[in-house]
Amino acid sequence: MTSTAQLYHKFLECTSVSTDTRKILPACLFVALKGPAFDGNQFAADALAKGARYAVVDDPAVAASDQRCLLVDDGLTALQDLARYHRRTLTIPVVAMTGSNGKTTTKELIAAVLSKRYKTYATLGNFNNHIGVPLTLLSIRGDGDDRYEMAVIEMGANHQQEIALLCSIAEPTHGMITNIGKAHLEGFGGVEGVRKGKGELFDWLAKSGGTVFVNAQDATIMAMKEERSFKEVVTYLTDGPTLLDETPVVVYRDAAGHEVKTHLPGRYNFDNMAAALAIGAYFGVTSEEANRAVADYNPTNNRSQVVHKGSNTILLDAYNANPSSMAAAIRQFMNLPAERKAVILGDMYELGPESEAEHAALGELVATGKFDLVILAGKDMKYALPALPKAYFFPDKFSLHNWIMDYPFENTHILIKGSRGMGLETVVPFI
Numbered sequence: 001m002t003s004t005a006q007l008y009h010k011f012l013e014c015t016s017v018s019t020d021t022r023k024i025l026p027a028c029l030f031v032a033l034k035g036p037a038f039d040g041n042q043f044a045a046d047a048l049a050k051g052a053r054y055a056v057v058d059d060p061a062v063a064a065s066d067q068r069c070l071l072v073d074d075g076l077t078a079l080q081d082l083a084r085y086h087r088r089t090l091t092i093p094v095v096a097m098t099g100s101n102g103k104t105t106t107k108e109l110i111a112a113v114l115s116k117r118y119k120t121y122a123t124l125g126n127f128n129n130h131i132g133v134p135l136t137l138l139s140i141r142g143d144g145d146d147r148y149e150m151a152v153i154e155m156g157a158n159h160q161q162e163i164a165l166l167c168s169i170a171e172p173t174h175g176m177i178t179n180i181g182k183a184h185l186e187g188f189g190g191v192e193g194v195r196k197g198k199g200e201l202f203d204w205l206a207k208s209g210g211t212v213f214v215n216a217q218d219a220t221i222m223a224m225k226e227e228r229s230f231k232e233v234v235t236y237l238t239d240g241p242t243l244l245d246e247t248p249v250v251v252y253r254d255a256a257g258h259e260v261k262t263h264l265p266g267r268y269n270f271d272n273m274a275a276a277l278a279i280g281a282y283f284g285v286t287s288e289e290a291n292r293a294v295a296d297y298n299p300t301n302n303r304s305q306v307v308h309k310g311s312n313t314i315l316l317d318a319y320n321a322n323p324s325s326m327a328a329a330i331r332q333f334m335n336l337p338a339e340r341k342a343v344i345l346g347d348m349y350e351l352g353p354e355s356e357a358e359h360a361a362l363g364e365l366v367a368t369g370k371f372d373l374v375i376l377a378g379k380d381m382k383y384a385l386p387a388l389p390k391a392y393f394f395p396d397k398f399s400l401h402n403w404i405m406d407y408p409f410e411n412t413h414i415l416i417k418g419s420r421g422m423g424l425e426t427v428v429p430f431i
Contacts, residue, residue: 002070004081007056010070011082014053017138019079019131024050031056031079033131044069076131083134084169090140092148094170095279098155098163098201099178100194101325102272103128105264105303106178107154109276112297116280116289118149126319128156133166150283158187158350160197167204175201176213176275180220181324182358187350199224206230213278215271236278243270247336248306248313248413260291263298265306265315266332268325309431312409313338317417318424321348323358327365329417334369338413341371344400344427346418347378356383363387372412375400378422397426404430 002010011017014029021043024030030047032040032055041059048055048068055062055069056078063071072078087094095114097106104126111122121140123132133153140148155166180195188194205212206228214225216235225233240255250262250270254277262273273294280290299305307314317329326348333343343366351358363384366374374391376384377400385393394400409431418424 002056002072002078004078004085007070007072007078007082008085010054011086011138017079017082017135018047018052019135021047021050024052026051027053029054029056032058032062032075033079034058034075040075079134080130080165080169083137084171086140087137087169087171090151092140092150093174093283094151094153094172096153096155096167096170096172096175096201097178097275098157098175098198100181100198100322101328102178102268103154103156104319105269105299106176106272106275107152108299109272109294109297110279111152112293113276113280113285113290114150114152114283116293117283117285119147120150120152121148122152123154126154126156128154130162130165132156133170137170155201157197160188160193161200163197163200164204167201171208172201172205172210173208174211174213174279175205176215176279177201177221177224178272178275179215179218179324180224182322182351182354190354195220195224199227202228202230211282213275213282215275218271234278234282237271237274241270241274241277243267246270246332248315254287254291256287258287258291260295262295263306264304265336266304266328268328268332269304307428309428311411312431313413314428314431315413315415316425316428317415318346318422319420321346321417321419321422323348323351323362326362326417329415330362330365330369333413333415336413340373340412341369341415342373342375342409342412343369343371343415343417344375344377344424345381345384345415346376346422346424347380349419349421351380355380359383360386363391366391375403377424378418397423400427401430 016025016028018028019031019033030052041057041062044055044057057063057069058075063069111120114120123136153170157163188197209231211232213234216238241252245251246267253259277290303319305316307316359380360383364387367387376393416424
């Protein structure tokens with residue numbers, strides 16, 4: 001059986017770590033994971049044939065077939081233990097963030113700001129779970145001038161004790177919670193469960209003597225801060241920056257009076273920017289550099305994107321959706337000055353028994369917006385229909401695509417938002 005220390009020495013001989021045989025790089029370390037419908041052990045030989053240097057497996061028969069196979073008790077546990085071992089060789093600040101909404105955008109903004117002064121590694125995409133966080137940590141490598149000086153780690157969770165696990169692997173030195181909202185209600189068991197689950201990051205930082213960054217204008221986060229004793233607390237949005245405009249994009253004034261125009265819409269994104277500016281200032285990034293990083297950041301990941309198609313302007317926020325983020329986006333869109341406005345909204349996932357009530361409440365909110373056109377997609381959006389008798393409803397995207405092709409938009413601002421599983425970005429080419 002291969003110990004973690006032995007596995008780490010093998011890891012140092014490799015160029016990278018992969019759990020997917022479709023993404024094998026030369027001399028990488030392949031880790032075989034198992035799921036409900038697959039067994040990574042069955043692909044170990046394929047990974048080696050494609051150029052992996054070693055394969056970590058937990059099937060003795062597979063291990064016996066090739067001396068390059070490293071036998072462990074459990075592939076996932078081995079991956080997490082390897083990441084934990086590697087983390088303890090790093091002496092750099094590790095900034096972690098979690099929350100119900102805005103995690104990835106906030107992570108991207110923080111990384112952009114810190115990168116103005118430090119060589120920074122940040123979570124790629126949304127690699128923020130019990131597999132993605134270990135893979136992220138194992139990517140933080142380099143020697144000499146190539147050595148990373150800062151890490152920004154996004155932590156996602158859909159049930160309690162998951163953030164606690166991720167903290168035990170990443171061992172963050174600094175951290176923040178973007179907000180507490182109605183996300184993953186089914187797994188967390190309600191909003192109080194979300195509060196407790198996300199609060200596990202604060203628990204870790206309080207216990208380990210870490211630093212927390214707290215939005216002074218968020219009563220829930222401030223209350224969570226007061227429930228714990230921290231070595232260092234940095235509050236932001238106390239005296240700057242100041243929001244000047246949020247439609248169609250955020251414009252803010254910093255503490256020195258400089259006006260900054262960004263590529264991101266909405267008050268909710270202003271809060272994310274303020275967090276990045278505060279963390280940058282804490283680590284010595286100048287306000288000029290930080291403002292430039294925030295102003296230059298332009299998302300390309302289906303999150304808060306502004307897309308122009310012909311005479312139409314699309315606000316594409318199709319990466320994720322829950323009742324809190326959906327309500328914030330809709331309220332912001334209501335305030336957008338435009339000649340003609342339409343919303344294309346998809347199902348909100350992982351709400352469990354609350355799904356019917358939350359979709360119905362969403363319908364009531366949308367009705368107050370008096371939009372020129374309301375389009376609903378997905379099986380649970382039918383619960384929003386009683387409040388929206390004039391809305392167009394499509395249980396599947398195929399029929400939605402066909403309808404949009406038959407009824408083209410002109411001179412319209414369009415908000416597109418839904419959960420990741422809906423994949424509503426596929427609508428854009430038909431507009």
